[in-house]
Amino acid sequence: MKEKPNLQDIHQGDSLPSVSKHVTQQKINLYAEASGDFNPIHVDEAFAAKTPLEGTIAHGMLILAYASEMMTQAFGQSWLKGGKLSIRFKAAARPQDTITASGQIDSIEYKEDIPYVNCSFECRNQNGEVVISGGSVVRLQ
Amino acid sequence: MKEKENSSPLSFKELPAGFEFPATSYELSESIVAKYLEAVDESADFMALRLVPPLAIAACAMTALAQSFTVPPGSIHASQELEFLKPVPIGSRVSCRGRIAQKLARGSLNLVILEIRVLDEGGEPVLSGKATIAAPG
Numbered sequence: 083m084k085e086k087p088n089l090q091d092i093h094q095g096d097s098l099p100s101v102s103k104h105v106t107q108q109k110i111n112l113y114a115e116a117s118g119d120f121n122p123i124h125v126d127e128a129f130a131a132k133t134p135l136e137g138t139i140a141h142g143m144l145i146l147a148y149a150s151e152m153m154t155q156a157f158g159q160s161w162l163k164g165g166k167l168s169i170r171f172k173a174a175a176r177p178q179d180t181i182t183a184s185g186q187i188d189s190i191e192y193k194e195d196i197p198y199v200n201c202s203f204e205c206r207n208q209n210g211e212v213v214i215s216g217g218s219v220v221r222l223q
Numbered sequence: 224m225k226e227k228e229n230s231s232p233l234s235f236k237e238l239p240a241g242f243e244f245p246a247t248s249y250e251l252s253e254s255i256v257a258k259y260l261e262a263v264d265e266s267a268d269f270m271a272l273r274l275v276p277p278l279a280i281a282a283c284a285m286t287a288l289a290q291s292f293t294v295p296p297g298s299i300h301a302s303q304e305l306e307f308l309k310p311v312p313i314g315s316r317v318s319c320r321g322r323i324a325q326k327l328a329r330g331s332l333n334l335v336i337l338e339i340r341v342l343d344e345g346g347e348p349v350l351s352g353k354a355t356i357a358a359p360g
Contacts, residue, residue, distance in 0.1 A: 083268040103264050113262035116255050117282040119289070134297075142300045143285065147263040147278040154268075154276075162277055162310045170302045 084158035086222055089197055092187060098201060100184040101152045105140050107177040113144045139174035145213055148183040149203055157199070157220045164223055169216025173207070180208040188217075197222045233292045235335065235358065240326045247287040248318040251275045255283070256313050270313075277307040280317065280350050284341050288321040298358040301334070305352040309343065317349060318342050324353065333358045 107127070114120045119141055122129040130138040146169060153161045175181055185203025192198070198221055205214040233244075253270075259279040260269060269276050281303075311317065318341070325336040334357055341350040 083272060109262045109264065112258055113282075116259035116262055116279065118286040119282070141282070142303070143278060143282045144263060146303065147265070147276070147282075150276070150278045151263070151265050159310065162274065162307055164307070165277065166304075166306045168302075168304045171300055 083154060086158050086160040087156065089222060092190060092199060092222075094187055094189055096187045098152050098185040098187070098203060099155045100182055101148050101155070102180060102182040103148050105145075105175055105177055105179045105181060107138060110138060110140050110144065110177065113141055117141065117143070119143075135174060137176060139176055140179075142171045142214070145175045145181055145205055148181055149185070149205055149214060149216070149218075152183045152185065152203065153201070153218055153220065156201075157222070160220050160222050164221030165218060166220075167216055167218040169214050171214055172212045175205075175207060175213050181205050181213060183214075185218075235292045235294045235298075235356075236333070238292065238323055240323050242323045244288055244291045244321040246318055246320050247291070248316055249283060249287060250316045251280065251283065251311060251313060253313050255279070273313045275311045275313055275315070277305070277350065280311055280341055281305050281339075281352060284317075284319040284321075284339050284350065284352075285354060287319045288337065288339055291321070294356060295358045298356055300354060301357040302355040303352065304354075305350065307350055309347060309349040311343065311349050316344055328360070329357075331360045333360050 110124055114125050124141055127138055183205045185201050188202050189200045198219055201218045204212050206212055320340045322338050324338045327334040337354045339352050343349050
């Protein structure tokens with residue numbers, strides 16, 4: 083992981099490095115163990131089958147992690163100490179979905195001589211359905 | 224993972240705007256981070272740097288907060304804002320504070336906006352954010 087990107091390599095309109103992941107029930111279960119979120123809609127297949135969702139769904143924050151990985155790949159440790167995001171969860175991700183996070187640099191602005199990179203991104207499933215959409219800002223310092 | 228200072232779940236519906244949840248502290252241990260990285264299928268860069276992925280901090284904070292109250296069945300996590308302020312080393316103990324910032328009625332849904340703040344052992348903020356939970360009316 084890089085410390086921070088070279089500002090000269092960053093341009094408005096550049097694509098962020100996309101990240102694709104396959105969601106499995108095993109990963110959802112592991113995520114529940116790591117986060118402590120054992121809501122049955124995520125981990126209890128028998129329970130979830132009887133709900134309107136008709137099956138388990140991934141934690142929204144699990145899918146958001148894919149977007150965060152994309153931001154880390156693009157901006158390194160700057161993302162960890164100067165990143166902001168604002169997103170909406172638009173649809174559920176399910177086991178066997180393949181989710182792709184992609185985005186672009188919308189603008190670069192300076193506040194008190196510090197560069198801020200504004201990005202927009204989304205996570206889509208294999209059918210092109212948007213699961214998460216949002217924006218992010220990274221302070222490069 | 225967590226050690227709660229008050230373990231009684233509170234009724235989400237009855238909590239007023241401005242309500243502050245009991246502080247919760249937890250350790251972001253190597254085993255939690257390893258499990259998290261496997262779950263999100265992320266490279267081991269964070270392990271090599273001995274840093275906790277920022278979304279792992281956020282996820283644990285959200286879960287810690289969510290265990291302080293109950294939500295009606297059918298509630299969904301509608302939106303999320305996060306700001307990462309400082310990298311957190313693996314093995315750190317952090318504390319999470321949360322409050323109900325706003326309660327709104329939108330059609331048949333009740334929206335609740337939760338504010339979260341995560342502080343390190345020195346009391347410095349490492350993460351802040353807002354989550355919107357949409358609950359059926």
